[in-house]
Amino acid sequence: MTPLLDIRGLTLDFVDDDGTAWRALHGFDLAIEAGETLALVGESGSGKSVTGLAIMGLLDRRRARIGGAIHFEGRAGNLLDLPSAEIARMRGRDVAMIFQEPMTSLNPVMTVARQIAEPLRRHQHLKGAVLRDAVIAALTEVGIPDPARRAAAFAHELSGGMRQRVLIAIALACNPQLLIADEPTTALDVTVQAQILDLLQSLQARRGMAMLFISHSLAVVAAIADRVAVMYGGSIVETAPAAVLFASPRHPYTRGLLSSLPGGQRGQRLRAIPGSVVDPRRRPPGCVFGPRCGHVDAACTTGAVPMAAVAVNHASRCLHWAAL
Amino acid sequence: MTALLEATDLGVDFPIRSDTPFAAPQRLRAVDGVSVCVGRGEIVGVVGESGSGKTTLGRAILRLVEPTRGAVRFDGVDLAGLSPRAMLPIRRRMQAVFQDPAGSLNPVMTVGAAIAEPFAIHGIGNRRDRPGRVAALLERVGLSADTAAKLPYALSGGQRQRVGIARALAVSPDLIVADEAVSALDVSVQAQIVNLLGDLRAELGLAMLFIAHDLAVVDHLCDRVIVLYLGRVMEAGRTDAVFSAPRHPYTRALLAAAPQIDPALRRVPVVLAGELPSPVSPPSGCVFRTRCPHAIADCSEAVPPLVGDANHAAACIRQAEIG
Numbered sequence: 001m002t003p004l005l006d007i008r009g010l011t012l013d014f015v016d017d018d019g020t021a022w023r024a025l026h027g028f029d030l031a032i033e034a035g036e037t038l039a040l041v042g043e044s045g046s047g048k049s050v051t052g053l054a055i056m057g058l059l060d061r062r063r064a065r066i067g068g069a070i071h072f073e074g075r076a077g078n079l080l081d082l083p084s085a086e087i088a089r090m091r092g093r094d095v096a097m098i099f100q101e102p103m104t105s106l107n108p109v110m111t112v113a114r115q116i117a118e119p120l121r122r123h124q125h126l127k128g129a130v131l132r133d134a135v136i137a138a139l140t141e142v143g144i145p146d147p148a149r150r151a152a153a154f155a156h157e158l159s160g161g162m163r164q165r166v167l168i169a170i171a172l173a174c175n176p177q178l179l180i181a182d183e184p185t186t187a188l189d190v191t192v193q194a195q196i197l198d199l200l201q202s203l204q205a206r207r208g209m210a211m212l213f214i215s216h217s218l219a220v221v222a223a224i225a226d227r228v229a230v231m232y233g234g235s236i237v238e239t240a241p242a243a244v245l246f247a248s249p250r251h252p253y254t255r256g257l258l259s260s261l262p263g264g265q266r267g268q269r270l271r272a273i274p275g276s277v278v279d280p281r282r283r284p285p286g287c288v289f290g291p292r293c294g295h296v297d298a299a300c301t302t303g304a305v306p307m308a309a310v311a312v313n314h315a316s317r318c319l320h321w322a323a324l
Numbered sequence: 325m326t327a328l329l330e331a332t333d334l335g336v337d338f339p340i341r342s343d344t345p346f347a348a349p350q351r352l353r354a355v356d357g358v359s360v361c362v363g364r365g366e367i368v369g370v371v372g373e374s375g376s377g378k379t380t381l382g383r384a385i386l387r388l389v390e391p392t393r394g395a396v397r398f399d400g401v402d403l404a405g406l407s408p409r410a411m412l413p414i415r416r417r418m419q420a421v422f423q424d425p426a427g428s429l430n431p432v433m434t435v436g437a438a439i440a441e442p443f444a445i446h447g448i449g450n451r452r453d454r455p456g457r458v459a460a461l462l463e464r465v466g467l468s469a470d471t472a473a474k475l476p477y478a479l480s481g482g483q484r485q486r487v488g489i490a491r492a493l494a495v496s497p498d499l500i501v502a503d504e505a506v507s508a509l510d511v512s513v514q515a516q517i518v519n520l521l522g523d524l525r526a527e528l529g530l531a532m533l534f535i536a537h538d539l540a541v542v543d544h545l546c547d548r549v550i551v552l553y554l555g556r557v558m559e560a561g562r563t564d565a566v567f568s569a570p571r572h573p574y575t576r577a578l579l580a581a582a583p584q585i586d587p588a589l590r591r592v593p594v595v596l597a598g599e600l601p602s603p604v605s606p607p608s609g610c611v612f613r614t615r616c617p618h619a620i621a622d623c624s625e626a627v628p629p630l631v632g633d634a635n636h637a638a639a640c641i642r643q644a645e646i647g
Contacts, residue, residue, distance in 0.1 A: 270519055
C-alpha cells in the first residue's frame with residue numbers, strides 16, 4: 001500500500017542575505033499512512049516546524065532551497081515540482097495546517113464566519129444559504145457553543161481555546177486527508193489542552209483523516225500519536241510506534257530526553273543531557289548528537305550516520321543502537 | 325521559629341478603566357485572600373493556569389506591585405509602608421528570576437557587568453574584587469569564567485537563564501522568587517536548571533517561591549505547594565500529599581489533564597467544561613463552582629475556607645463527600 005504522504009531524502013537550505021547557505025534539514029525519509037497520527041517531536045531548532053512548512057509549500061522559494069521528493073496520495077508528481085498555483089489548490093482542500101498561536105493565525109479584522117467561509121468558497125464554490133449552513137456546521141463540529149452568534153465574532157472576542165477551535169474549523173472545512181498541526185496546544189492551559197487534544201482525536205476518528213502532529217512535549221505526543229519521529233539538529237534520529245518508542249528507545253537522544261523529564265523520585269537529581277541543543281549552523285561532523293552523547297566513539301565522528309533498522313517500523317540513527 | 329516569608333491574607337486589585345464615562349469604576353481581583361509561608365531552605369510551589377494570579381502573587385511579595393490587602397512579613401519585618409530606602413536591605417535578601425532570560429537581561433551589557441550591577445547597588449565589595457566575584461558566581465551556576473565578556477545574544481537560552489540565576493545569587497539572598505524560571509527552556513536543558521536550583525537550596529540553604537504551570541517540575545522540586553484558581557487558594561499542603569491525594573476538584577482536574585508518558589500514571593480525565601471566568605466579576609462563593617462537576621447550590625453561598633492542617637488543606641465544602 002502506498003502511504004498518503006511519502007517524503008524521500010528531504011533537504012532544506014536557507015540562503016542568508018549575504019548569499020551564504022546553511023542546511024536546516026539533512027535528508028530524511030518520512031511516510032504517513034492514511035488515518036494515522038504521526039508525531040514529529042524535537043527541541044527548538046530541530047527542524048520540525050520547517051518540515052511542516054515544506055510539505056505545505058509555505059517556505060519562501062527565494063530563501064529556502066528544498067531538495068528531495070514529496071509524494072501525496074500516490075500521485076505521480078513530486079509536490080516540490082508543482083507550480084505554486086497547483087499547490088495553492090491543494091492547500092486547505094487536501095492538506096491543511098494549524099499553528100501554535102491562534103491569535104496570530106486569525107485575521108483580526110475579519111469575522112470568524114468569513115474566515116471559515118474562505119476555503120469553502122474557494123475550493124467547493126459554496127454560496128449563499130448553503131455556505132452559511134456549512135459555516136455553522138463547521139463551528140458546531142468543533143464544539144463552539146452558540147455557533148450562530150459566535151460566527152459573527154472577531155478573534156479578540158474569543159478565549160484562547162475558542163480561537164484554536166475556530167482555527168481547526170477553518171482547517172477542516174474542506175475535509176482534508178492530512179492535517180498538519182504545529183504545536184496546536186502549546187499556548188493553551190493544561191485543562192484546555194486536554195479539551196483540544198480530545199477534539200482533534202474525535203474529529204480524526206470520525207473523518208479517517210491523517211495527522212502530522214508537531215510538538216516539543218513528549219507527554220502530549222504519548223497521548224495522541226500512533227507513531228513518533230524524533231528530530232534533532234535537522235535530522236530524524238529515531239522512528240517507532242509510540243508505545244515502542246517510549247518503552248524501549250534505541251537512540252541515546254531519545255533516551256536522554258525521556259530520562260531528563262521529572263517524574264521519578266522527588267528531590268533526586270534529574271538525569272539531564274549535558275551541553276546545549278545543537279546550533280543548526282554549527283553542526284558537528286558525523287553524528288549530530290555526538291558532542292552530548294555518552295556512547296560516542298571515533299566511528300561516530302567520522303561520517304554521516306545512516307538510519308539502522310532496529311525492528312519492523314523501528315529505526316535509529318545510531319551506530320551503537322544494539323548496545324543501548 | 326518564624327518563617328522566612330509569611331504572606332497573610334494577601335490581596336491585589338487592579339483598577340479597570342470603564343468604557344463609558346459615568347460608570348462605577350471596576351476592580352479586577354488578581355489575588356484574593358492568599359496566605360503562604362516559606363521557611364528557610366524550603367521550596368514552595370505556586371501552581372495554576374493563566375489568570376490564576378500566580379505571577380501577581382510573586383510580584384506582590386517582592387513589592388513590585390503594592391498589595392491592596394493583607395500583610396507580607398520577611399524574617400519578621402512587616403514590609404507594608406517601608407520606604408524605598410528601608411526596603412533596600414530587604415531587597416538584597418529576596419531576589420527574582422524570571423521566565424524569559426532574554427527579556428530580563430540588558431542586550432548591550434556584558435554578562436559580567438550584568439552580574440556585577442547588584443554589587444554596586446548594594447555596596448558589596450570594591451571595584452577590584454568584582455571580576456573575581458563574578459567568576460565565582462559564573463562557576464557556581466555552571467558557566468565558564470570567559471562568559472563574563474559575552475553579550476546575551478551570544479548565549480543559548482539555558483546559558484542565559486544561568487546568568488539570570490547568577491545575578492540573583494550575587495547578593496547572597498535568602499529567598500528567590502522564581503517565576504516560570506524553567507518554562508521557556510528545552511526539555512534537555514530544563515533538567516539542568518532544575519538540578520541547579522535543587523543544588524543551590526542544598527548548598528546555600530536558599531529558600532524559593534517557585535511559580536510554575538508545569539505540575540511535574542513542581543512535584544519534583546517543591547516541598548510544599550499551593551494551587552491557585554482565579555486569585556484564590558484552592559488547595560495547599562505538602563507536595564506529596566496534594567499530588568498523590570488531591571482533595572479539591574480543581575486540583576484533581578488539573579492533575580488529570582496533565583498528559584503522562586507512562587500509561588500506568590494516566591488518570592481518568594476529568595473534563596472541565598468551559599474556561600476561566602472573568603476575574604472582574606468572579607462567581608459568588610466558590611470561584612471554581614461554574615466549572616466544577618460537584619457543584620451544588622450551597623457552593624454559591626459563601627467563599628469556602630481552607631479546611632485541613634498545615635500538611636494538607638483544601639477550600640471545598642464537599643471535600644469529605646467527594647473523596
